[in-house]
Amino acid sequence: MRHRVLLLLVVVMAAPCLSGCRQFVSMWFEPATLYADTLTAEKDGFTNRGPQWAYEGEPVTFDFAPDPAASDYAVFIWPGGTPDVLTNQQLVNTYFRGIGVFKAGREPRKNLIQAFAYSIQGDCDWYHDGDADKWVHHLTRADEADFEVGRAQMEIICYRAEIDIAFRARDRQVKDIVLRLIRDDDSRTLRRVKTAADEPGFDLLGPDDRGEYRVRYTPIWKEVNRVGTTDVELVLTYDDGTQETIARTIDTP
Numbered sequence: 001m002r003h004r005v006l007l008l009l010v011v012v013m014a015a016p017c018l019s020g021c022r023q024f025v026s027m028w029f030e031p032a033t034l035y036a037d038t039l040t041a042e043k044d045g046f047t048n049r050g051p052q053w054a055y056e057g058e059p060v061t062f063d064f065a066p067d068p069a070a071s072d073y074a075v076f077i078w079p080g081g082t083p084d085v086l087t088n089q090q091l092v093n094t095y096f097r098g099i100g101v102f103k104a105g106r107e108p109r110k111n112l113i114q115a116f117a118y119s120i121q122g123d124c125d126w127y128h129d130g131d132a133d134k135w136v137h138h139l140t141r142a143d144e145a146d147f148e149v150g151r152a153q154m155e156i157i158c159y160r161a162e163i164d165i166a167f168r169a170r171d172r173q174v175k176d177i178v179l180r181l182i183r184d185d186d187s188r189t190l191r192r193v194k195t196a197a198d199e200p201g202f203d204l205l206g207p208d209d210r211g212e213y214r215v216r217y218t219p220i221w222k223e224v225n226r227v228g229t230t231d232v233e234l235v236l237t238y239d240d241g242t243q244e245t246i247a248r249t250i251d252t253p
Helices: none
Strands: 007-013 023-029 033-036 052-055 060-065 073-077 083-087 096-100 109-119 126-129 134-137 147-159 163-168 174-182 188-191 203-205 212-217 229-238 243-251
Touching (some): 033 109, 033 147, 060 073, 083 134
Parallel strands (some): 052 147
Antiparallel strands (some): 007 023, 060 096, 126 134
16 A cells, blocks of 8 residues: 655754844655555555566556645656656646556566656746657756656566476377466466467477477566466377376466
8 A cells, every 4th residue: 555654844943043033944745755566475556665576568557656735747767768747737646657668688677767756947847849759858048947846766677487398299299289378367378389470379399309399488468477476387289189288387576
């Protein structure tokens, strides 16, 4: 559950003024927080605990919570430096909401997402270039820079799972091979041998010198659980009508 924490900042000028008075200034403010919705092991949805893990291609929702009374707009800075600007008229409940999608390599990749909140001083420092479809930071000499009223960041580790299952036919002819990916809600994805490069099926390699075959497949984000593990079954059907099931489990943090 997301909570906003309200703090009171009190600044006291201890040195006396020339008139012998004391100055007292108080201000309420909320520390800004960035939440993401990649489910944790506790399955509590949005959380500000990091780092969080996201599968390659999985849309990750971020809710940025600065002081709503002081924020005119927020800027999300995505990996690679691309900005998104959201005004306070686009708030979802009381949050500035952004959606990020990330890529993994052969090894998991770390991504830093930053969010900043501003109060407009004069003219807004950002404008949207419609022709280029991007946000541009532009501050003229005659204008005062917008005042930053909050910032937060989150690290997202992007990964992908690789399925690699070996089997031997043992003097039998394999008639059919089906790869099943089974999610927690019991929904299932079935894949067969790829016959074209752009098909979503698996690669079948072999047999090698030992008579061993290998099934290799990279699932997409919709085919695996968002957290925990995902069950995988390789079902072999032989020409004599018998079947063999090879079960595996892949980590999906």
